[in-house]
Amino acid sequence: MTYQLPKQIEELKAKAREFSDSVMLPLEAKWPHHTDEVPIADKIALGRKGIEAGIIAPGRPKELGGQGLGALGSVVVLAEMARTTPGFSTFYDVGFPFFQEPFPMFFSASSFIKDNYTSRLINDGVTYAMMMSEPQAGSDFSGIQTTARRVGDDYVLNGQKIYPTSYSWSLFSVVWAVVVDDKNKAILDEKGRSQITAFLVDHDNPGLKVLKWVDVLGIDLEPIVELKDCVIPAKNMFGSIGQGMAIARGQMNRARLGWGAAAIGSSERSLELAIKYAKERRAFGRAIGEFQAIQWWLADSYIELQAMRQLNYYTASRADSHGDLQKVTFQTAAAVNKLFCLERALQIVDRCMQVHGAMGMTQEYPFEYLHRQLKSARAAEGSPQIMRHIVATDLLGKEITQLTPKQ
Numbered sequence: 001m002t003y004q005l006p007k008q009i010e011e012l013k014a015k016a017r018e019f020s021d022s023v024m025l026p027l028e029a030k031w032p033h034h035t036d037e038v039p040i041a042d043k044i045a046l047g048r049k050g051i052e053a054g055i056i057a058p059g060r061p062k063e064l065g066g067q068g069l070g071a072l073g074s075v076v077v078l079a080e081m082a083r084t085t086p087g088f089s090t091f092y093d094v095g096f097p098f099f100q101e102p103f104p105m106f107f108s109a110s111s112f113i114k115d116n117y118t119s120r121l122i123n124d125g126v127t128y129a130m131m132m133s134e135p136q137a138g139s140d141f142s143g144i145q146t147t148a149r150r151v152g153d154d155y156v157l158n159g160q161k162i163y164p165t166s167y168s169w170s171l172f173s174v175v176w177a178v179v180v181d182d183k184n185k186a187i188l189d190e191k192g193r194s195q196i197t198a199f200l201v202d203h204d205n206p207g208l209k210v211l212k213w214v215d216v217l218g219i220d221l222e223p224i225v226e227l228k229d230c231v232i233p234a235k236n237m238f239g240s241i242g243q244g245m246a247i248a249r250g251q252m253n254r255a256r257l258g259w260g261a262a263a264i265g266s267s268e269r270s271l272e273l274a275i276k277y278a279k280e281r282r283a284f285g286r287a288i289g290e291f292q293a294i295q296w297w298l299a300d301s302y303i304e305l306q307a308m309r310q311l312n313y314y315t316a317s318r319a320d321s322h323g324d325l326q327k328v329t330f331q332t333a334a335a336v337n338k339l340f341c342l343e344r345a346l347q348i349v350d351r352c353m354q355v356h357g358a359m360g361m362t363q364e365y366p367f368e369y370l371h372r373q374l375k376s377a378r379a380a381e382g383s384p385q386i387m388r389h390i391v392a393t394d395l396l397g398k399e400i401t402q403l404t405p406k407q
């Protein structure tokens with residue numbers, strides 16, 4: 001009872017499973033749970049193994065050195081990686097060397113960015129971080145206060161950012177800021193909106209300073225970063241002034257698809273372990289799998305996992321056929337996928353943890369780690385409330401007859 005994947009993607013999935021079992025799984029006992037404690041050289045070496053195994057850059061177009069298998073190719077590989085704890089974190093970290101494909105914004109950037117940064121992301125295992133959130137603005141992205149003021153051939157950035165994942169081993173960040181005039185007043189567009197714009201900032205820029213490291217559940221330490229009179233060349237801009245919102249939307253839609261895949265991988269592994277344990281562990285003279293309470297946990301988890309997989313594959317296929325992740329029309333589909341898959345995964349991992357009793361709470365098994373990661377993933381790229389908000393806004397703006405998504 002599974003969605004029929006195209007043959008090429010089925011083959012890619014098999015390769016990714018083999019890699020996950022033979023390379024990622026043994027790392028589970030060796031790697032610290034905090035990926036920022038893993039030396040960057042080890043991360044790059046792992047990425048190179050992934051290239052040799054043919055599982056890297058599945059979704060990137062062939063003309064850009066990828067495998068051309070679209071979002072469907074990407075989610076299939078990510079789900080296999082997320083079966084193991086190091087595999088989950090390689091996906092988690094936006095800029096994990098080679099594993100995470102650079103977001104499309106890097107391929108449609110100016111030739112200056114492509115030549116100096118995109119090529120290094122692809123060829124050298126260089127990584128980057130994304131700076132959207134600010135201490136006072138997360139869900140409400142339009143409320144960011146970091147400013148960018150044009151001075152000659154440069155922009156001067158001022159503000160604070162929080163939670164840029166992978167910052168500690170990245171060489172640069174993408175920073176979203178509001179473009180202001182000489183008096184620091186936002187320059188508005190024709191509809192009266194501030195013009196949020198994305199810029200690339202090198203981490204060795206003297207205007208960049210980490211104010212504090214915050215320990216976030218299930219993930220590495222995340223910094224609060226100050227940009228103080230941070231001068232960057234104007235050619236470090238992505239797209240044009242005011243395009244930052246659309247660029248961020250495309251990036252988030254794509255990441256939300258990935259969360260669906262991570263939810264599938266971690267749920268599948270948890271269920272496999274729970275089935276095995278239910279057959280082996282005995283209580284009151286019988287295998288615990290003979291108790292109906294345990295059977296129903298397993299059955300419900302299996303049913304939900306099937307639904308998650310269908311939804312994730314379907315949404316990825318839609319992204320491929322629609323072509324443009326930045327479109328507002330794809331936002332609802334990506335939100336439905338993220339919310340449903342992550343919420344079900346949290347429940348599945350929790351049930352499988354309980355099947356294992358106290359042993360499920362130990363680090364002998366991956367449950368507590370996966371549970372922490374999934375819980376944290378709820379907030380990353382938009383909370384459950386914001387996913388529901390996106391869906392409801394879409395529904396209320398539509399006629400009843402338009403509610404079935406078009407293929």
Ligand SMILES: Cc1cc2nc3c(=O)[nH]c(=O)nc-3n(C[C@H](O)[C@H](O)[C@H](O)COP(=O)(O)OP(=O)(O)OC[C@H]3O[C@@H](n4cnc5c(N)ncnc54)[C@H](O)[C@@H]3O)c2cc1C
Pocket residue numbers: 094129130131132133134137138139140162163164165216219376377379380381382383384385386389
């Ligand atoms: C693991 C992790 C990784 C992250 N990585 C990055 C990164 O790399 N780069 C980056 O820029 N940011 C990153 N973030 C930040 C993330 O994008 C924000 O946490 C998220 O957008 C929510 O913002 P907030 O935490 O400020 O919550 P707030 O916006 O302050 O929301 C607080 C609560 O209010 C609710 N709420 C807000 N608005 C509404 C509404 N309209 N209706 C109903 N409820 C509402 C929210 O759901 C939430 O429960 C990361 C976060 C985590 C946890």
